[in-house]
Amino acid sequence: MKLSEKIGYGFGDMSSSMFWKLFSYFLPFFYSNVFGLSLADAGVLMLVTRIWDAVSDPMMGILCDRTKTRWGKYRPYLLFFSLPFAVCGILLFTTPENGKTVWAYVTYILMMTVYTGINVPYGSLLNVMTADSDEKSVLSSYRMFFAYGGSFIALGIWEPLCNMFDKTRVAAVEASSGLSSISTSPEAWQKAMIVIAACCCLLFILSFLFTKEYVKSESTVSVGQDLKLLLKNKPWWLLIGAALASNLFNTVRGTATAYFFADYIQKTVELAPQWAFLVSAGIFLSIGEISNMIGVVLAVPMSKNLGKKSTYMLSMAVLIVLSIAFFFLPATAGGYWAMLFFQILISTFTGIISPLVWSMYADVADYSELRDGTASTGLIFSSASMAQKFGGAFGGSAVMWLLAAFGYNTVAGAVQTDTAILGLRILMSWGPALVAALSILVVWFYPLTKKKMEGVQAELAVKRGA
Numbered sequence: 001m002k003l004s005e006k007i008g009y010g011f012g013d014m015s016s017s018m019f020w021k022l023f024s025y026f027l028p029f030f031y032s033n034v035f036g037l038s039l040a041d042a043g044v045l046m047l048v049t050r051i052w053d054a055v056s057d058p059m060m061g062i063l064c065d066r067t068k069t070r071w072g073k074y075r076p077y078l079l080f081f082s083l084p085f086a087v088c089g090i091l092l093f094t095t096p097e098n099g100k101t102v103w104a105y106v107t108y109i110l111m112m113t114v115y116t117g118i119n120v121p122y123g124s125l126l127n128v129m130t131a132d133s134d135e136k137s138v139l140s141s142y143r144m145f146f147a148y149g150g151s152f153i154a155l156g157i158w159e160p161l162c163n164m165f166d167k168t169r170v171a172a173v174e175a176s177s178g179l180s181s182i183s184t185s186p187e188a189w190q191k192a193m194i195v196i197a198a199c200c201c202l203l204f205i206l207s208f209l210f211t212k213e214y215v216k217s218e219s220t221v222s223v224g225q226d227l228k229l230l231l232k233n234k235p236w237w238l239l240i241g242a243a244l245a246s247n248l249f250n251t252v253r254g255t256a257t258a259y260f261f262a263d264y265i266q267k268t269v270e271l272a273p274q275w276a277f278l279v280s281a282g283i284f285l286s287i288g289e290i291s292n293m294i295g296v297v298l299a300v301p302m303s304k305n306l307g308k309k310s311t312y313m314l315s316m317a318v319l320i321v322l323s324i325a326f327f328f329l330p331a332t333a334g335g336y337w338a339m340l341f342f343q344i345l346i347s348t349f350t351g352i353i354s355p356l357v358w359s360m361y362a363d364v365a366d367y368s369e370l371r372d373g374t375a376s377t378g379l380i381f382s383s384a385s386m387a388q389k390f391g392g393a394f395g396g397s398a399v400m401w402l403l404a405a406f407g408y409n410t411v412a413g414a415v416q417t418d419t420a421i422l423g424l425r426i427l428m429s430w431g432p433a434l435v436a437a438l439s440i441l442v443v444w445f446y447p448l449t450k451k452k453m454e455g456v457q458a459e460l461a462v463k464r465g466a
Contacts, residue, residue: 008210061382247391295351
């Protein structure tokens with residue numbers, strides 16, 4: 001496979017990840033501190049809208065499995081949904097004068113629908129670009145490397161963009177007001193999203209142009225039979241649990257970070273003037289994205305030697321230890337340097353896990369095709385998108401509700417109680433550790449080992465050749 005095709009495939013998730021990480025890490029903060037929803041209302045919003053996603057993801061998978069065009073089954077959606085994808089992102093970060101609750105529900109549902117429309121086909125594209133399991137891991141690694149690169153860019157420039165577009169804030173900074181936290185100007189957040197959205201649209205178009213479908217597979221059964229066979233697929237159920245847990249881990253930590261910094265770290269930690277810029281949620285998260293990229297590079301050699309299942313479980317075990325240790329780091333200059341170091345380690349191991357999950361979905365699709373005699377690639381990868389969204393929904397909603405339970409005050413400039421601060425610290429440590437422990441328990445029963453998949457792919461190659 002050409003290098004340009006691998007890079008082109010990576011461009012797709014670079015675009016998606018720029019949006020997804022902003023949605024996961026900053027959208028809850030936007031709703032509660034910029035848009036004006038209460039923590040409870042924001043939590044309900046993020047959960048309720050996923051009910052539609054539970055329906056739209058499988059629907060999209062079924063649709064693209066049965067699509068036939070001169071460009072293939074999955075690639076056309078990258079082109080035709082690229083502009084709607086960008087526009088919906090801008091609308092999501094737009095604050096109207098009236099009818100805010102209705103606007104929030106409509107734009108959030110619309111955004112997630114379009115996200116499904118482009119991401120389910122994009123994920124499914126992996127399984128028709130190559131038939132080789134190891135090469136799928138390589139493609140997944142390219143995908144996640146570029147995804148984390150996009151996240152790094154988006155998270156790194158998000159706070160500066162919002163602050164730059166806030167005219168009042170710019171004037172205050174010029175007057176040496178010493179402001180350090182992110183702007184809460186609705187107009188500034190909208191303009192920042194316009195910049196990001198334009199980049200995302202271009203990246204999906206490039207992904208369409210640089211990729212190609214090689215593996216020919218057909219769905220040969222009815223929609224009802226497709227769904228029935230999927231529900232009987234044990235590896236699929238277990239992988240759904242693993243993917244949900246890994247997304248929960250990332251979402252809980254990521255969502256809590258903006259609050260953790262705005263109300264705890266930035267009000268407590270003081271570094272030397274030349275290092276003060278590091279005390280920022282955006283920098284903290286961006287450092288994590290770079291570390292994720294290191295993990296992606298390590299994922300291929302580790303999974304080749306240990307197998308995908310063992311690599312996943314080992315990485316999650318390390319994350320449990322690191323997450324618990326994070327709780328005990330003090331909010332001092334020295335403690336903050338340790339937090340950055342732990343962020344590098346934690347993000348490296350989450351970076352190892354991410355491409356494994358997508359590659360394991362491709363293995364489940366091959367296993368399903370061999371067992372059932374029909375290709376349901378889009379349907380299976382739609383469940384990956386569904387797990388990602390449910391992980392984001394439950395994680396984001398849980399953070400909002402737990403903050404409310406701990407007495408977090410959303411009033412601008414409010415001083416948080418010790419209980420609220422404790423809640424933030426737990427959400428950055430013990431909470432993710434518990435999720436990681438649950439994921440290990442689930443993956444323990446996952447049957448598609450390296451040896452098993454070698455046999456599956458050998459049989460499938462003969463069957464496809466026939």
